[in-house]
Amino acid sequence: MVDDARNDLILMVRLQRIYDRIAQRLRQRSSPPPEVQELERQNRERERELAEMEARIVELEKELAGVVHREEECTIELDHFQKQKSMVTNQREFEAVINEIDFATKELEKVRERKKELLEETAGLRTEIESRRSARPEEEASHRQVTEAWEQRRTELTAEIRTLMAQASELEAQLSPPNRSRFRQLLERKHGTPVVPVVEGSCSFCHFTLRPHLQQRVRRAQEIIQCEHCHRILYLPELPIFGEDGED
Ligand SMILES: [Zn+2]
Secondary structure, eight states, rough: OOHHHHHHHHHHHHHHHHHHHHHHHHHHHHHHOOOHHHHEEEEEEEEHHHHHHHHHHHHHHHHHHHHHHHHOOOOOHHHHHHHTTOOOOOOHHHHHHHHHHHHHHHHHHHHHHHHHHHHHHHHHHHHHHHHHHHHHHHHHHHHHHHHHHHHHHHHHHHHHHHHHHHHHHHHHSSSHHHHHHHHHHHHTTTTTEEEEEEEEETTTTTBOOOOOOHHHHHHTSSSBBBOOOTTOEEOTTTGGOOOOOOOO
């Protein structure tokens, strides 16, 4: 029985180390390196600027449609007054129609001036959008390396996590059923840290000081002892049975 408990404790410590590695890889996988974050930020910024320019074009085109319509109206009016001019019968009528022609001509000039501005601004924006979009593939070539390296790293991490999970289930299967369910419960309740080392007579997680007789029992490693305060399973890392912490 004592041997079984000791064996389970050894297994649990090994399991905890595996779960620590899994947690570490999960953290790494969800935190892209600064250069990738910077690229993502730049991409968002560029997309935002392009969207703003596209929206401005829509606005300009709406105004342009109105201006074109106004131009047509002015042309018709001007035509109309030109015809009237040839039909006037006296000086007063002539001056009146000349005034109208004058007014309509100025209006038409104004409208055409605005039309020109609108067309120029729209063309400018289109060129700008075009050049930014075509600049992209070139920029992306250097960016792609960064992104692909990160994708590669993520794939590796995922594979490592799978391997570690498989190792964990293998070890868990070796635990006695009561200790297995105890371990699994604590794993869930203690958010992945069910087993912690005792350091200088205290639980290294909650820093609760173990009473001397409990320290003795942890030292003997013949039973599963839980911290009186945080209920995590305790072990003494310097005991040779727990081996080295291994990689990371
Ligand atoms: Zn504790």
